[in-house]
Amino acid sequence: xxxxxxxxxxxxxxxxxxxxxxxxxxxxxxxxxxxxxxxxxxxxxxxxxxxxxxxxxxxxxxxxxxxxxxxxxxxxxxxxxxxxxxxxxxxxxxxxxxxxxxxxxxxxxxxxxxxxxxxxxxxxxxxxxxxxxxxxxxxxxxxxxxxxxxxxxxxxxxxxxxxxxxxxxxxxxxxx
Numbered sequence: 001x002x003x004x005x006x007x008x009x010x011x012x013x014x015x016x017x018x019x020x021x022x023x024x025x026x027x028x029x030x031x032x033x034x035x036x037x038x039x040x041x042x043x044x045x046x047x048x049x050x051x052x053x054x055x056x057x058x059x060x061x062x063x064x065x066x067x068x069x070x071x072x073x074x075x076x077x078x079x080x081x082x083x084x085x086x087x088x089x090x091x092x093x094x095x096x097x098x099x100x101x102x103x104x105x106x107x108x109x110x111x112x113x114x115x116x117x118x119x120x121x122x123x124x125x126x127x128x129x130x131x132x133x134x135x136x137x138x139x140x141x142x143x144x145x146x147x148x149x150x151x152x153x154x155x156x157x158x159x160x161x162x163x164x165x166x167x168x169x170x171x172x173x174x175x176x
Contacts, residue, residue: 006041006092007109015083016071022083023059024070024091028108030098031070031091032058040074041092051076051091106160114167116141116150119158124148127167139167150175 010031013023026032034040034053042049051074059069077083098107108130116124116139125143130152137152150156150169159168 005095006043007095007098007107008090008092009040010070010091012042012083012086012089012091013069014087015080018080020073020077020079020083022072022074022077022086024072026068026070030093031056033099039093042086042089043092044089049076104160106162110162111139111160111167114160114162114165116167116169119168119170124169148175 008027010024010026013025015021016023024031034056036053036055038053040051040053042051054073054075056070056072059071077086101107111127111130114127116127118124123143125141125146125148127139128142128147129140131138131140131149139150139152139157141148141150150171156169156172157167158170159166161168
């Protein structure tokens with residue numbers, strides 16, 4: 001399985017208990033929607049390891065109902081030592097298993113790496129990260145070691161052009 005066709009949906013934070021359970025940090029909502037029997041992929045070097053979900057349960061949930069920490073058990077991980085070996089690893093699924101999003105909504109992985117420019121065409125940098133703040137996401141635009149934080153709201157984000165790899169924004173006063 002080619003890594004280019006995989007999407008990270010969470011990260012292993014640490015082992016949990018002595019029977020191989022793992023504490024996971026979900027990226028978005030996809031991990032929380034998965035069921036027993038579904039498979040995730042862990043990558044170590046050139047090796048892809050499939051992990052079959054036995055159980056997932058929320059450990060920490062936001063007031064909006066999003067899982068921020070998850071306890072997972074996988075068929076292939078039976079001891080604390082095996083769980084510890086996965087600490088720090090991202091967990092992936094094939095892109096084609098992601099649900100379709102409504103028009104105008106994007107997965108973070110689709111946005112990260114886009115060049116960001118103003119509506120006048122002035123380059124601002126590259127979208128390096130998306131911060132989830134609760135009210136709205138914040139885009140972290142990186143340019144020569146500096147960061148610009150841009151609210152990801154309709155009044156500011158004018159255009160997302162995935163085909164041409166760019167994001168056009170109308171910066172509010174104070175960010176210009």
